[in-house]
Amino acid sequence: MVLLHHPLRARGNPWGTLLWDTSCPRDWETRWAPTGLQEYFPYDQVSDEEYLDSRLGQLGVQPQDIDYLVLSHLHFDHAGNIGMFTGTGAKLVCHEKEKEFAFGFDGAFNGAHLKADYAACDFDTVSGDTEILPGVTLIEAPGHTPGTMAMKVELPETGTMLFTSDAVYMGDSYGPPATPAAIVNDLTAWYGSVEKIRGIAEQSDATVVFGHDAEQLRSMRLAPSGFYA
Ligand SMILES: [Zn+2]
Incomplete structure (x- = not known):
């Protein structure tokens, strides 16, 4: 969340x-x-x-x-x-x-x-990649489910953050090489989405935040006390 x-x-x-x-x-x-x-x-x-x-x-x-x-x-x-x-x-x-x-x-x-x-x-x-608010873009990333999306947020101080949700479960699934974990609805689409996310992350120098990575979560600033600006 x-x-x-x-x-x-x-x-x-x-x-x-x-x-x-x-x-x-x-x-x-x-x-x-x-x-x-x-x-x-x-x-x-x-x-x-x-x-x-x-x-x-x-x-x-x-x-x-x-x-x-x-x-x-x-x-x-x-x-x-x-x-x-x-x-x-x-x-x-x-x-x-x-x-x-x-x-x-x-x-x-x-x-x-x-x-x-x-x-x-x-x-x-x-559908497609959609800038829903200025600096907030929903990114089409199917594979985990037919309509999974990631979200890219451009922050003035932190820079770009890319929330993958279940398009990428964990750092281990991201790789490289990408390794499927848990539920995958369409494997070919899944691989394509991971590489799409990787490309966007590299281009925008983003912090990539995975959907279910407890270890990564422990390293982050979390609500209610922590936030990114
Ligand atoms: Zn899911």
Whole structure:
């Protein structure tokens, strides 16, 4: 999850606020039970104050303060708290191909896509690489799922940060050479996306932040006390 305060005003707020992904819900174990995947991806190393609602509260942010809610993809460990933002006026954004896939299969779930997470959502979709706010670009990076996106953020002091989400799970998957980890929907597309991200990172001298790299996370400035400017 990434929370961005953007100098572009939105809805009368002094800052535009963008949330990238929503992480896992508190009731993950029962919610994910139909998929059986709670056994393989247990979210049990989390303390009470680390869930999204707690973290936002520690930052003084209410769900209704979020102007843009961007989903890198709709797996249940990224989309699990979307319900917190229904009716708040937040603009919900995902990739066109992700929406197509997520709403297009029969049944309640397909792998880690759980319709109950997002069925009630009205998404605005993007395709191609899209600058959603000045300096904030959503990057098409399919392979993990049909519509996975990464996000590039240009910061005045830190420089460029590139959040890969699950397009690249960990430093080990990034390589080089790139090594697939966990779920891959389309291997050829996945390799292409990793090299695309690598090219953008090199060109922009970006700090690349992986989707599920606990070791890297420990080395970073984290909310609520830490931030990048
Ligand atoms: Zn995923």
